[in-house]
Amino acid sequence: MMFFLGVGMKKIGWLREYDPEDVKLAVQAAMQMADRFGEDFGIGQDLSVKPLWSLSEPPLEIIRCPERVKKRVKTKIYRVIK
Numbered sequence: 001m002m003f004f005l006g007v008g009m010k011k012i013g014w015l016r017e018y019d020p021e022d023v024k025l026a027v028q029a030a031m032q033m034a035d036r037f038g039e040d041f042g043i044g045q046d047l048s049v050k051p052l053w054s055l056s057e058p059p060l061e062i063i064r065c066p067e068r069v070k071k072r073v074k075t076k077i078y079r080v081i082k
Contacts, residue, residue: 022047026043027063037051038065041063043063044060
């Protein structure tokens with residue numbers, strides 16, 4: 001089974017492990033959030049969509065923010081020590 005997405009027809013190889021509708025929904029949500037918030041988002045192992053900087057494990061897919069809406073401020077990452 002092959003899954004192609006977007007204008008560039010990018011092939012997503014990890015689709016076989018998940019329901020195609022869930023994958024489509026996660027990718028669409030990540031694209032909208034990247035566009036709205038002006039930063040890059042990642043799709044986690046459980047198909048959750050989070051800002052790229054907040055993921056604790058390698059993402060399945062990275063959705064880049066379009067350059068036209070990218071934040072012009074550098075993001076500061078703070079580490080919380082428990």
